[in-house]
Amino acid sequence: MQERTNFSGNLKLRLPQSLHYALANRAEKEGISLNQLCLMYLSASLTEHYLGAEQFNRRLEKIEISSGSNEEKLFEELQRLNDDVEALKPLLFKELKEIFEKNIRSINDQMEALSYIYPIYYGKSKFPYIKTPSAKVVLRPYCSQYVDYKEVAQLVGSIPDISVAYGDFDYYIPIEQREIDRTRVMSIAINLYCRFNDLFDEVRKIKEILRNAEYENKAQLLVKPCYMYIDTEYYLKEI
Structure with a gap:
């Protein structure tokens, strides 16, 4: 070559x-x-x-x-x-x-x-x-349940390099093909922006915090792929 x-x-x-x-x-x-x-x-x-x-x-x-x-x-x-x-x-x-x-x-x-x-x-x-792979922890509320965004943000506030937002949207899928319904809109996504080598441990910490706060009674706890941009x-x- x-x-x-x-x-x-x-x-x-x-x-x-x-x-x-x-x-x-x-x-x-x-x-x-x-x-x-x-x-x-x-x-x-x-x-x-x-x-x-x-x-x-x-x-x-x-x-x-x-x-x-x-x-x-x-x-x-x-x-x-x-x-x-x-x-x-x-x-x-x-x-x-x-x-x-x-x-x-x-x-x-x-x-x-x-x-x-x-x-x-x-x-x-x-x-x-440049796009690099990452993960997000999603709280998808059960039908009759409501997940408080501010409460979740406060709970995980000690974890560095994250953002908390309403909506579980998969931005790697073309917008015309994305599933958008009330459950996804009302979901809360905790996006991680840490080094990839730290990703698994950071996800584990977030899940542990949410489980200790008994959020599994209110919502389905999901870990999903996503990406982040680096300049x-x-x-x-x-x-």
Whole structure:
């Protein structure tokens, strides 16, 4: 395999006039540049060897389905996913460093192309965010029960790097496919943002606190996969 440093990132491609015409028309219909369209197509063809943002989401969805209520299997699968993300980080950070050092004008195009290869999200900030697997503890109230958000937040307030919010929504599933009903809306999710190596212990602590407060009488206690965003600027400063 050749070294990445042997490639400039500029590629001149000869193609039939009819294909050039078809690509230009498709780009115009999509409202994007021809360069961006070609980057998208080329990147998408390589996704089986990488872990793009959509592939990452699909992995989380499969993990939830396959693990069910088996927490041991859930954490085993999340560990595999985390290992895959960690393996890609050095390559991603090297590419990002080169892109920002060269001050490439088409950064949006570059980030969109990279999102087919790496689990990143590029929004309004200068640097993209990388998705990493995590977990959340969900209190799904029984039909006649009510779970007090403020009380739950106070109970788990001593646990660092968490957020407590109403709603059990799986953001890795496309919005049109998500299950949204009253039970999910009234559920309370405790999302964890700790280091992955600490995830299992932190989940165990939260469950223990809730059980000691007898919340299992009011709600079903679930542990589900989720993800968190980490700003890549933090990592790039270390390179």
